Amino acid sequence: MKKTLFDKIWEKHIVREVQDDLYVLYIDKHLIHEVTSPQAFASLEKRGLKVLRPQQILATADHNVPTTDQDLPIKDDLSAKQVALLTENCKKHGIELFGLGHPYQGIVHVIGPELGITQPGMTIVCGDSHTSTHGAFGTVAFGIGTSEVEMVLATQCLLQTKPRQMRIEVNGTLSSGVTAKDVILYIISQLGTGGATGHFVEYSGNTIRTLSMEGRMTVCNMSIEMGARGGLIAPDEITFNYLEGKPFAPKGHEWEKAKNKWSFLTTDDGAHFDKIYHFQAENIPPMVTYGTHPGMGIPVDVAVPFLNSTGQEASGEGLEKALNYMGLQSGQFMSGIPVQHVFIGSCTNARVEDFRLAASVVKGKKKHDRIRALIVPGSQQVAKQLSEEGLDKIFEEAGFVIRQPGCSACLAMNGDTIPSGEYCVSTSNRNFEGRQGNGARTILASPLTAALACITGEISDIRSYPFTHINN
């Protein structure tokens, strides 16, 4: 039987087949954070249960932490309580916590990979939908709810139905100014927000193969935005090179053994997928969103769709409601729209490569007067890299202040919000109504497009703007 990469990982983790398509699945790594875990610990204790495998759990504080003065007590009482509860629960159950002030603290999906905790062939879960990010390493990684967090705490297992499988192949060479973010925004605009519901997606093709690990993470991260349970990419030399020497990656002889094992993690030729899509890299332009879900994306130089358009997601009421919320009109061009805020951050685009891209555009320029920018590294490690590479200087000279790591304005829980009615070009993953604050108008884009908006003060086309890539 020919198998997909997904099949291979899934089958290795079956503890019991309950009935047709329903399995008890073993979880290798469980990541937890302060917002979706307190109720799970409370319920666990109520049942009188203990944490079964604390050494397979990693905790961090990211969703609801301030991005300034992290060394001081948290001002917001409820946030302080969530972080204190996490600390207490970790201590009580012997779980490693990379909390505020720890050199490894950061957004849960940024730190797992950069520390080498995320490794090919694993099953990984977290009470957060963007757990799909870890799929970039050839893992089966998916988001779960709090009841499921409790189940994994108690048993290291979950009851799961096996999802259907989809392959998305992208081939060809990306044009200059087009990034991994544009690739995934383009794919979601074609498939729609529900286009992959019930499926796990494998991304393949030579465009995906040539993406860096950071780029692959950006792609897998947003799988959930088309409804997919998760996304994954077969590991290869790029994956191994990224992982080698990372703090938690295997070392010496173990490393060679692991690499050898991982090299078998591929989809067999002719393995079955329920759906297959092909895209050509040359057709992918820099993308921006105009509406209130990530499927409402268009090329930066194209007009907002008309109300009578029959596009998959752009039917009738949804589009009208979205445009009203966004303060946009059918037929209007996105480029040239003045914006007030730029957010460069989140588990989608807050790794060092993303800041190199942004810095390439900003270097030697000053920010536009109108712009308030939030530059939020994904982790302490990323923040350290920014200063090591002198990227922080480039941003400071342009007039930006770099914040401390956390989810920040991606979900705006911590007070980093966008005021009602104002536009924010954001490198995050969701443009839902109110996501960045009540009434906030989010325009999703790549780090290049976001950085360019900082300089021009409006949505602009990176293809008509000269810049030199900063490499490490």
Next chain:
Amino acid sequence: MNPINIIQSTFVPLPIENVDTDQIIPARFLKSSEKEGFGTHLFNDWRYLPDGTPNPDFVLNKSKYSGEILVAGKNFGCGSSREHAAWALAGQGFRAVVSSYFADIFQNNALNNGLLPVQVTQPFLQEIFAQKSESTLTINLYDCWIQIDKTGSRCQFPISSYKQECLLNGFSDIDYLISMESEIEAYEKNTRATA
């Protein structure tokens, strides 16, 4: 978890597609470390005007609509994995949500909280919306159908037999998993040996 078998109730129509969990419960209300108390913030930013008073145009604020069943447009519950969405719906008194399809994580979260996701065909969904508030709905979990009582029109809905049994009896997954402890340990030993 309270068992579910038959739910008969009037319904609240929300004919909006792609209702995401940020709409169901905005992130700024996730700061509580409890499972209770989210009901008052269900659909907060649609339900209340900026000054905090109820928005008279939103369905939950119209006296004409009430009941234990929410009927919503396709792809209900997309976005964040926050289980607070299911807690908020249950907190508001809903016992079932009907749509033509649900986002995967939301569906699991709902099931884990005894909130029944009822997946119907798109035409049947339109049939329900056409009823306005004039008919009750009956959901029968024994035989997996939902009926518009006024017309007698019915639609079967899918659910795994395992989940059906759990809901009918008020069992939850965690009970099942805990009972497997020795099997889980055996799995661990076995994989370590072959690694």
